[in-house]
Amino acid sequence: MTTSTRGTARAQAPDAVLVLEDGRSFRGRAYGAVGETFGEAVFSTGMTGYQETLTDPSYHRQVVVMTAPHVGNTGVNDEDPESKRIWVAGYVVRDPARMPSNWRSRRSLDEELLAQGVVGIRGVDTRALTRHLRERGAMRVGIFSGEALADETALLARVREVPAMSGADLSAEVATERSYVVPATGPKRFTVAALDLGIKGMTPRRMAERGIEVHVLPATATLDEVYATAPDGVFLSNGPGDPATADLTVVKGVLERGTPLFGICFGNQLLGRALGFGTYKLKYGHRGINQPVQERDADGGWGKVEITAHNHGFAVDAPLDRISDTPYGRAEVSHICLNDNVVEGLRLLDRPVFSVQYHPEAAAGPHDAAYLFDRFVSLMEDQRA
Incomplete structure (x- = not known):
């Protein structure tokens, strides 16, 4: 405006x-x-x-x-x-x-x-x-x-006449209008359908570096259009606006098929809502490249700490102290922000699905979370095997 x-x-x-x-x-x-x-x-x-x-x-x-x-x-x-x-x-x-x-x-x-x-x-x-x-x-x-x-x-x-961010449906305003392909760097290993909800240019490049051919699709893409790419995995990007306004049809369809799924930022919020969790607006959000996040380890305790890049004003409302039953199996909070205990990641225990609230692709750094793209590759390898 x-x-x-x-x-x-x-x-x-x-x-x-x-x-x-x-x-x-x-x-x-x-x-x-x-x-x-x-x-x-x-x-x-x-x-x-x-x-x-x-x-x-x-x-x-x-x-x-x-x-x-x-x-x-x-x-x-x-x-x-x-x-x-x-x-x-x-x-x-x-x-x-x-x-x-x-x-x-x-x-x-x-x-x-x-x-x-x-x-x-x-x-x-x-x-x-x-x-x-x-x-x-x-x-x-x-x-x-x-x-x-x-x-x-x-x-x-x-x-005071300006529309508030709560209730704003903005993804389609920033997403690509036409699908495009970012080819793999070197031999192609996998194909990923990336739903553009406001994707950053570095994201498909990070995947291409790992031998992934990335098909970037508009935010309005249907489930049939997603699977027309014959994907080994599906990626949900970052983006603006209130996640409560988003259509979850594609996300739920991917979950039902059991395709490996990785979401970041807005994609994490959409996954949370598809699993049955709510979302809410943070008082002033997390924005910057110095946010400390801790990951839950395999034994259910809190382990490694990462310094991460954030840009989000909404968060997922999920319990930190227990595993939750969802329509798609058991889910748990995988990461929390050490500043305020905000949910910073989710993972399913019965399907190859995970997400984080921050930016592992952050070009300006820090790069502590770059391993998450390797984790996505591992899920696709396991699914193919």
């Missing part, structure tokens, strides 16, 4: 204001495009990987606040985007780099925001803004600059 104009140099950047739905506002200068934009205010704790964050479709309709004070020092290149465009609704930084300094940089971050019409704001006390969101929760927000500031008394009312 963005209206913008282009052609503003940094030295001439006009005043800008960020207005939260609870009435608090923060003033600064325009960064990127000038105009107005609306979305859900969230914060990301990553100190690196801002280009991957901007181009992650999971951030659709969200205004991202960067907690790291200095952003943009490595510029923007043409190799790291996770999709064909920037998906964030708006961008909030404290102290942007005056000029990029990296051998791969092709242009500055503010030039890229400007070119893609992304309205942002700089010079904001992002520490105070983040503390406010942690205390009050993620909420609707607007950023206004240039002519959009003409009627400041009406800004808050306009922010």
Whole structure:
């Protein structure tokens, strides 16, 4: 929900204001495009990987606040985007780099925001803004600059008219419209049908590195279209929006057939709902590349700890202390977040199915969870045997 104009140099950047739905506002200068934009205010704790964050479709309709004070020092290149465009609704930084300094940089971050019409704001006390969101929760927000500031008394009312993230069905808005294939690197070992709910470009590449030919399908693909690829496994991607709005027909169909299934982020939430668990909106979510997650070991205790990349505002409501009976066999929580005990993974004990709430493909790191793709390969090997 963005209206913008282009052609503003940094030295001439006009005043800008960020207005939260609870009435608090923060003033600064325009960064990127000038105009107005609306979305859900969230914060990301990553100190690196801002280009991957901007181009992650999971951030659709969200205004991202960067907690790291200095952003943009490595510029923007043409190799790291996770999709064909920037998906964030708006961008909030404290102290942007005056000029990029990296051998791969092709242009500055503010030039890229400007070119893609992304309205942002700089010079904001992002520490105070983040503390406010942690205390009050993620909420609707607007950023206004240039002519959009003409009627400041009406800004808050306009922010409160923006649809909330709860109840938002967004996957089809960010997914591919046509199927495409990412070939295996080297000899082909398996075929995977990947349901694009907002998939990042690195995900099929991580599978291709393991000899998997990946058929990326639209979010609206039917069960027949999934199995027309003759898959050895099915993958449920990350994506934006409220999982309660999603159609579970395909997920349940895959579970009934017993095909190896791996889901991440939004895919984890869809699996949880298909198993009969509920989902709920977190107060301010998990977003960043420094989230500690612990895995349940084979004996039912909690073992290895991983540092992981997250981007989710919803979570699965499943019991941590027992195995649950589901229509598809026994299920248990496989991972938890050590910060707040949020469910970070699920697995079935009677079928080749598992999921995690975080991002094992995270290009910017950390790479502690990359082994999960190998686990998916092992499930397909076992199924074939």
